[in-house]
Amino acid sequence: xxxxxxxxxxxxxxxxxxxxxxxxxxxxxxxxxxxxxxxxxxxxxxxxxxxxxxxxxxxxxxxxxxxxxxxxxxxxxxxxxxxxxxxxxxxxxxxxxxxxxxxxxxxxxxxxxxxxxxxxxxxxxxxxxxxxxxxxxxxxxxxxxxxxxxxxxxxxxxxxxxxxxxxxxxxxxxxxxxxxxxxxxxxxxxxxxxxxxxxxxxxxxxxxxxxxxxxxxxxxxxxxxxxxxxxxxxxxxxxxxxxxxxxxxxxxxxxxxxxxxxxxxxxxxxxxxxxxxxxxxxxxxxxxxxxxxxxx
Amino acid sequence: xxxxxxxxxxxxxxxxxxxxxxxxxxxxxxxxxxxxxxxxxxxxxxxxxxxxxxxxxxxxxxxxxxxxxxxxxxxxxxxxxxxxxxxxxxxxxxxxxxxxxxxxxxxxxxxxxxxxxxxxxxxxxxxxxxxxxxxxxxxxxxxxxxxxxxxxxxxxxxxxxxxxxxxxxxxxxxxxxxxxxxxxxxxxxxxxxxxxxxxxxxxxxxxxxxxxxxxxxxxxxxxxxxxxxxxxxxxxxxxxxxxxxxxxxxxxxxxxxxxxxxxxxxxxxxxxxxxxxxxxxxxxxxxxxxxxxxxxxxxxxxxxxxxxxxxxxxxxxxxxxxxxxxxxxxxxxxxxxxxxxxxxxxxxxxxxxxxxxxxxx
Numbered sequence: 001x002x003x004x005x006x007x008x009x010x011x012x013x014x015x016x017x018x019x020x021x022x023x024x025x026x027x028x029x030x031x032x033x034x035x036x037x038x039x040x041x042x043x044x045x046x047x048x049x050x051x052x053x054x055x056x057x058x059x060x061x062x063x064x065x066x067x068x069x070x071x072x073x074x075x076x077x078x079x080x081x082x083x084x085x086x087x088x089x090x091x092x093x094x095x096x097x098x099x100x101x102x103x104x105x106x107x108x109x110x111x112x113x114x115x116x117x118x119x120x121x122x123x124x125x126x127x128x129x130x131x132x133x134x135x136x137x138x139x140x141x142x143x144x145x146x147x148x149x150x151x152x153x154x155x156x157x158x159x160x161x162x163x164x165x166x167x168x169x170x171x172x173x174x175x176x177x178x179x180x181x182x183x184x185x186x187x188x189x190x191x192x193x194x195x196x197x198x199x200x201x202x203x204x205x206x207x208x209x210x211x212x213x214x215x216x217x218x219x220x221x222x223x224x225x226x227x228x229x230x231x232x233x234x235x236x237x238x239x240x241x242x243x244x245x246x247x248x249x250x251x252x253x254x255x256x257x258x259x260x261x262x263x264x265x266x267x268x269x270x271x272x273x274x275x276x277x278x279x280x281x282x283x284x285x286x287x288x289x290x291x292x293x294x295x296x
Numbered sequence: 297x298x299x300x301x302x303x304x305x306x307x308x309x310x311x312x313x314x315x316x317x318x319x320x321x322x323x324x325x326x327x328x329x330x331x332x333x334x335x336x337x338x339x340x341x342x343x344x345x346x347x348x349x350x351x352x353x354x355x356x357x358x359x360x361x362x363x364x365x366x367x368x369x370x371x372x373x374x375x376x377x378x379x380x381x382x383x384x385x386x387x388x389x390x391x392x393x394x395x396x397x398x399x400x401x402x403x404x405x406x407x408x409x410x411x412x413x414x415x416x417x418x419x420x421x422x423x424x425x426x427x428x429x430x431x432x433x434x435x436x437x438x439x440x441x442x443x444x445x446x447x448x449x450x451x452x453x454x455x456x457x458x459x460x461x462x463x464x465x466x467x468x469x470x471x472x473x474x475x476x477x478x479x480x481x482x483x484x485x486x487x488x489x490x491x492x493x494x495x496x497x498x499x500x501x502x503x504x505x506x507x508x509x510x511x512x513x514x515x516x517x518x519x520x521x522x523x524x525x526x527x528x529x530x531x532x533x534x535x536x537x538x539x540x541x542x543x544x545x546x547x548x549x550x551x552x553x554x555x556x557x558x559x560x561x562x563x564x565x566x567x568x569x570x571x572x573x574x575x576x577x578x579x580x581x582x583x584x585x586x587x588x589x590x591x592x593x594x595x596x597x598x599x600x601x602x603x604x605x606x607x608x609x610x611x612x613x614x615x616x617x618x619x620x621x622x623x624x625x626x627x628x629x630x631x632x633x634x635x636x637x638x639x640x641x642x643x644x645x646x647x648x649x650x651x652x653x654x655x656x657x
Contacts, residue, residue, distance in 0.1 A: 010312060083552070155405075159402035160500045162498075162499050205524055242592065245595065
């Protein structure tokens with residue numbers, strides 16, 4: 001079992017990178033599920049499919065078969081409770097009641113824990129319903145929300161030492177810290193603020209799980225070396241564009257340098273000038289396959 | 297454009313994470329301050345963007361910013377969610393002992409920082425407190441980064457349910473001499489609590505009960521606050537500004553959100569599409585014929601094609617938004633800047649760009 005968490009500041013292309021990684025994993029022969037967290041699905045609009053919800057939806061993406069699913073704290077908890085309680089009536093009393101539903105939704109750290117419990121429910125924990133996957137790719141929350149999610153089990157392990165909950169939080173925490181199972185990726189753009197925030201996030205992840213996240217620098221321009229010499233008269237009319245890509249690639253190189261000076265390993269992904277989700281994902285997956293992932 | 301900046305008392309910038317809300321909130325604030333108004337821009341951790349852009353050092357402190365173009369006042373503050381929540385508890389608890397008790401509860405410590413909705417509540421709490429003290433003519437709130445913009449509006453209600461009488465009652469021991477009906481009801485809740493206990497263990501339940509007992513004293517204050525904040529949000533001097541980026545999925549989400557805002561009875565006055573087009577493209581002759589003989593030409597064609605396709609998505613979106621609002625001027629498109637917005641001068645420049653109305657389509 002392999003778990004890949006993809007996070008980063010909002011708007012850096014996290015979801016596209018997560019989808020591309022899922023495609024690449026599926027291509028390498030692993031039975032893969034792409035999971036998004038939150039109350040509403042982004043992938044539904046992104047892949048233009050009718051619905052994405054808790055029950056996995058089978059998807060043909062870039063000629064690969066994979067499942068996509070949306071996990072909310074409440075659904076995860078519901079499934080787990082069903083598995084443990086096994087009594088339908090109690091279950092209904094519990095989840096169909098407006099007040100208890102509200103309690104579950106807001107009871108401190110319960111939803112967070114349920115989500116992490118579900119993500120880590122495979123081996124070696126083997127808790128709850130079986131998940132028939134070799135690989136989970138989690139399109140996780142953005143920056144601060146994600147570190148808060150990761151901190152939930154350790155924080156609760158201190159507050160609740162005994163009972164089923166105490167046991168669960170400790171074993172979830174152990175899986176999150178196991179570098180043979182979990183990989184953490186922080187996606188950033190080659191711009192100043194996303195890089196600063198990305199590096200801060202990577203550090204806070206390392207502080208919690210003691211695994212070094214890998215940085216992914218998304219949307220890099222790939223400049224053709226020596227292109228200037230070959231250009232002729234058209235350059236005059238295209239001068240604003242030339243100025244633009246020169247200044248952009250200059251700034252991007254600076255940002256890459258900054259990233260390389262950090263203690264985190266990184267790799268880059270190209271800016272895919274396509275608007276169709278599948279084409280973007282295909283190009284990114286190709287790049288990951290060509291060695292982006294292995295180069296780390 | 298943006299006449300409301302002269303009259304509005306509250307402007308709330310909403311939108312999903314990473315679309316540039318913070319920078320725009322600062323620029324809109326700068327515009328209003330230029331016109332002579334006393335403006336406060338509030339932003340929330342953990343994104344820390346305004347902090348970097350506006351050189352704010354300490355969180356929680358309101359700092360006044362100087363710029364030659366400002367005729368009024370321009371202040372900004374970063375909201376420290378934990379501190380704001382703690383302060384609220386201290387005020388609401390009634391006595392320092394009770395406040396300390398709740399601050400020491402280990403579940404509260406999780407709640408005030410990670411709880412679903414607590415960040416949104418603290419943002420609105422800070423907004424309301426500053427609104428009440430009347431030190432500012434206009435307060436602009438940059439909402440917390442949520443994956444989906446709609447989460448922000450639902451959060452306070454979510455939190456308020458937790459504190460409503462119903463939930464807290466569950467954990468109270470039944471008093472003697474209660475009537476039969478309340479006893480039966482208590483039996484029902486006991487079953488639910490038992491189920492929860494078998495899932496979590498007695499220690500967790502103990503903490504939870506302790507938590508609910510302790511918050512009893514301030515639940516009415518919290519509910520009062522949630523109601524007051526809601527009244528402020530639907531007030532005629534409060535406006536919403538939706539910020540979105542320019543790709544198909546985000547535009548779809550923005551269209552959905554704008555419907556939700558209206559359904560809730562809020563005033564959506566502007567939709568800003570950020571980074572909608574690059575400035576360089578406007579400087580190149582429209583329809584310039586390029587064959588694609590060289591690397592540069594092929595790059596150019598790729599870029600131009602990319603932005604042209606995005607304009608198609610935009611047309612669908614604009615039709616929907618304008619139909620909803622019955623107002624053609626509601627959408628504003630802003631360019632993709634050639635550099636990072638890094639200081640107050642950049643903010644001023646962006647403000648001029650907004651004033652000029654971005655691009656007309």
